[in-house]
Amino acid sequence: MLSLSIGFFQNPYTNSYVDDMKQTSVMVANYQNDLYQEIIDKKIEHEIAAQDAQIHKIWKAIPGYNGIEVDVDKSYEKMKKKGIFNENLLIYRQIKPKVHLSDLPPEPIYRGHPDKPMVSFAINVAWGNEYIPNMLTTLNKHHVKATFFLEGRWAKENPEMAKMIVDAGHEIGNHSYRHPDMSKITSASIREELAKTNDVIKATTEQKVTLFAPPSGSFRKEVVDIAAEMDMKTILWTVDTVDWQKPQPHVLIERVVSKVHNGAIVLMHPTDPTDKSLEKLILLIKEKGYSFGSVSMLLDEERLNINLRKESKE
Known part of the structure; x- marks a missing residue:
């Protein structure tokens, strides 16, 4: 059953x-x-x-x-x-x-990788204090991080402004102490210029410097080697604003935008034409498809792709 x-x-x-x-x-x-x-x-x-x-x-x-x-x-x-x-x-x-x-032997660096769609502003500072605050405001408005290469003497005389640059999130580099022609001074003087500037920047901003921009782009191989011994890369540029000649803003903008490229390092200073050109320059470079970063970010191996x-x- x-x-x-x-x-x-x-x-x-x-x-x-x-x-x-x-x-x-x-x-x-x-x-x-x-x-x-x-x-x-x-x-x-x-x-x-x-x-x-x-x-x-x-x-x-x-x-x-x-x-x-x-x-x-x-x-x-x-x-x-x-x-x-x-x-x-x-x-x-x-x-x-x-x-x-x-892994490479010491050599100067003029640009980032040619496939990296990033541009970096290298701003050499030895004068032009009156333009720095407004330039910082413009950079911050457009979320652009730059590298400011400070002359040691300037950093010592303007500690609050040096701190202002760091507080705004920008990278600090070494631009020598007294702005000499680095290709012509002695080995001892090279070391003194670099070390003294690093010490001032460290004391003023608490930043460890890893990049060096020789004044006027003048150097000899020994300068690069000594900078490397001090754990610094020697940085030059591929696009020059030539802002020290005080060009009209539209001239400066055309000069840069026509030459900008993947991995470009754009040399500038805190000058009146650069201050007046900076916002439009940023917008036009972004329109061409480039992002912005400090020099160290430019040299980083990370591939740029948001996705x-x-x-x-x-």
Whole structure:
């Protein structure tokens, strides 16, 4: 009787249903495996090799630039819900180059990596105090971080203004102590100019200096070597505002915008034409598709891509 009751309540389709579910699960697993394999097969189409730092015959030391590769597992997790390949859902990670700036012998740096769509303002300061506050306001308004290379004597005489620059979030570099022609002074004088300036900046702003901009761009190889011994990179430029000649703002703007490029270092000073040109200059450079960063940010190997940065943090 008991067996009859069990038989009476047994679903005649139970075995078939279970079999169908098992078969469906296998099919889904196989399809997902196919999706996983498709991501593997197609990932090479979306990858970019890292580029090593190098000594260029013209531009001297050039930083490396991260490559990107597809994170297959994270990409699969993004796509598995719909079960179809979608290149817009690929997740990337950055790959470091094998050779870094720190691996290269000391050489001057004129620019960032030619594939990095970033521009840096290098602002040499030995005078022009009256224009600095307004320039800082403009930079802050447009979220631009620059590198201010301070003459040591100026920093000593203007400690509050030096602190103002640091408090605004900008990078500080060394611009010698008395603005000499670095190519013509003795080895001992080179060391004194660099060390004295670093000491003043450290005492005034609590910032450790890692970058040196020789006055007027004048140097000899020994200057670069001594700066390197003091853990500083020697920085030059590829685009010059020539603002010390007091050009009309439209002349300065055209001069810069017509020459700006990936990895450009733009030389400027706190002058009246630069102050009057700065906002329009920033806007026009941004319109051309460039971002802004300090010189150290420009030399960093991080690949510039907003989506990549967001995705790499997920």
